Amino acid sequence: xxxxxxxxxxxxxxxxxxxxxxxxxxxxxxxxxxxxxxxxxxxxxxxxxxxxxxxxxxxxxxxxxxxxxxxxxxxxxxxxxxxxxxxxxxxxxxxxxxxxxxxxxxxxxxxxxxxx
Numbered sequence: 805x806x807x808x809x810x811x812x813x814x815x816x817x818x819x820x821x822x823x824x825x826x827x828x829x830x831x832x833x834x835x836x837x838x839x840x841x842x843x844x845x846x847x848x849x850x851x852x853x854x855x856x857x858x859x860x861x862x863x864x865x866x867x868x869x870x871x872x873x874x875x876x877x878x879x880x881x882x883x884x885x886x887x888x889x890x891x892x893x894x895x896x897x898x899x900x901x902x903x904x905x906x907x908x909x910x911x912x913x914x915x916x917x918x919x920x
Contacts, residue, residue, distance in 0.1 A: 830855070831855060831856045832852075832853065832854060832855050832856060833856060833858075835852040835853065835854055835860070836850050836852050838850055862897050862899070862913070864879060864895065866879065873887055874891070876888075877891040877893070878891065878893060878894050878895070879893060879894075879895050880893030880895065880896070880913055893913070895913075896912070896913050896914060897912070897913040898910070898911070898912045898913070899911050899912075
């Protein structure tokens with residue numbers, strides 16, 4: 805390959821890298837990061853803006869003070885009905901997506917779901 809071709813490809817790669825870096829800095833990939841109360845019946849509400857068309861997930865972190873299988877049952881995460889038996893999830897999440905006060909979609913952790 806000639807030196808001019810290598811230099812040209814290097815400039816194109818540099819331009820793509822700079823453009824990607826600038827674009828990703830403008831995306832809000834984690835719109836909400838809030839601690840939640842462990843008290844029963846408490847809720848957390850927060851308005852936020854999404855500017856990235858993609859899959860958003862509700863992510864819950866818990867300290868591993870109970871065995872993982874039991875924790876999955878208590879959190880309702882991929883809980884196997886055979887293993888969980890009568891153990892009901894102690895955590896629930898409801899969400900509403902709205903734009904300019906108009907409800908667009910809503911959902912709940914009680915609804916059956918699957919990852920994309």
